[in-house]
Amino acid sequence: MPLESGHDVVPLEGEELARQEKNFVGFTHGIARLTPGNWFLPMAYAQVADKIFNFKWLPTDVLVMGYPRCGTAWIQEIVWTMRNNPDIDHPMAVLPILGRVPYIEYALHLH
Template structure:
């Protein structure tokens, strides 16, 4: 499958899939390899890849782009607070960080069985508030990212090559 980012997504099969599933026990719904780059993602990524690549960035956006497990949430919280809540009286200050500063590509980690009324949807009050009537199967966090009012702070672990080059001309990337 060719993606809008010009990457080719290939579903892992047989020995390679068995080895990856042995090493990464959390991914039970298949894995894809993206080339060039040899990025490895849950198979669900292909469902959202073009929407992520074609996302419309705004001039007021700040994108927290890091490798996983390197202080991303901490950085995200600091940036969101600096931009929205300097006096700690912002009405969304007590909402979970994931709702205030969406994890852009998080939808790829939810299996296709996620349906309206599921626990994942119920744990995301911002989806219900910002996207009334929207279908969570179209990507809760992608839709939340689109619907979040300015100034948006959005988190991603995706490499630059999977995002449209206009992001660097439009948003601020940390």
């Protein structure tokens, strides 16, 4: 399946799929290879890839990215507090971090 980014989504099958599912147990609805680049992603990525690719960034947006389980949420909290709540009295401070900081690929986890 071709994407607007110029990549193709190729579903894994057979032995290759079985090997990846063994190592990536959280991907329960299929795994796809994104080429060029050979990225492995949940198959649900194909449904949101073009929306992510066409996302319109604002000049004031800050992108925080990292590997899973490396402190990304902690960094999001620090950046949000530095930008919005230096005196710790912002009304949104009581919301969970996902309520204050958008997670651009969150939709792929809902499929």
